[in-house]
Amino acid sequence: MSDLRARAIALYDAFTHDHRDRRAFMAEMVALAGSAAAAEALIAGIAASPAAAQQIAPTDPRLDTAKRSGTEAGKPATAYFAAPKDMKRPLPIVLVIHENRGLNAHIEDVARRVGLAGFRAIAPDFLAPQGGTPTDEDRARVLIGTIDYDLALAQAKSFLTKARGERGGTRTGAVGFCWGGAFVNRLAVADPALTAGVSYYGPAPDPAEAGKVRAALMLQLAEKDARVNATALPWGEALRKAGKDATTHVYPGVDHAFNNDTSAMRYDAAAAKLAWERTTTFLHRELDAKRG
Structure with a gap:
């Protein structure tokens, strides 16, 4: 899993920083993960999640x-x-x-x-x-x-x-x-x-x-x-x-x-x-x- 994780992160890093085509990126991720569902799960773990909890609430009274x-x-x-x-x-x-x-x-x-x-x-x-x-x-x-x-x-x-x-x-x-x-x-x-x-x-x-x-x-x-x-x-x-x-x-x-x-x-x-x-x-x- 660690090798899969490292390769997935490397692909994602290349996609997000080298302006690579999303379709080609997804094809590579599917080939790596073995299925579209597994690729989506990998990407979800690597990508930033807008729904993730924030450490400090926007309304913090301090x-x-x-x-x-x-x-x-x-x-x-x-x-x-x-x-x-x-x-x-x-x-x-x-x-x-x-x-x-x-x-x-x-x-x-x-x-x-x-x-x-x-x-x-x-x-x-x-x-x-x-x-x-x-x-x-x-x-x-x-x-x-x-x-x-x-x-x-x-x-x-x-x-x-x-x-x-x-x-x-x-x-x-x-x-x-x-x-x-x-x-x-x-x-x-x-x-x-x-x-x-x-x-x-x-x-x-x-x-x-x-x-x-x-x-x-x-x-x-x-x-x-x-x-x-x-x-x-x-x-x-x-x-x-x-x-x-x-x-x-x-x-x-x-x-x-x-x-x-x-x-x-x-x-x-x-x-x-x-x-x-x-x-x-x-x-x-x-x-x-x-x-x-």
């Missing part, structure tokens, strides 16, 4: 939450906001960057976790210029592939610039997952004002870009995620050689998306818990005492 729309960098923008209720002092700001499925219920849940950890969370929808994240995840992944990356970076920087000016000029961080992990790496290259970033299993820029980074970075990687590690591990090494504050954690025996608790087959509770503890400790270390 938080102020809202989804707001407007304009950033001259284009439509939407973001989900979460922060501790009745803040007694300015809190650090953390962008929460979505996966290749866009801003969905899971990422909003992660933003609430960030809020309860003692930050002001902002989770942008980088598909807002294209009408917003659709409910069809296949459609969302197609749209992600058409994003104007320069515009997305400009919108991220605009969100952060506005947030810095709202409550005492606190410094800013970012945490992102999959597509969002890659985005955190690129934001660190593009925005010298970013203080700290955490990239979960995100493909990395050219190592030659490491010298442009001013933020402290933490890379959270899965041992079995060869596709991402092929760029992320050299990126971490290049950052350290360039004298940057960079830490790489590789979690043994886990797959890409190990933090996503809506994906039953890939989620790893122990690795996710340890990675989250490291993430929040790192962000507090970098942001709490560095208010500007």
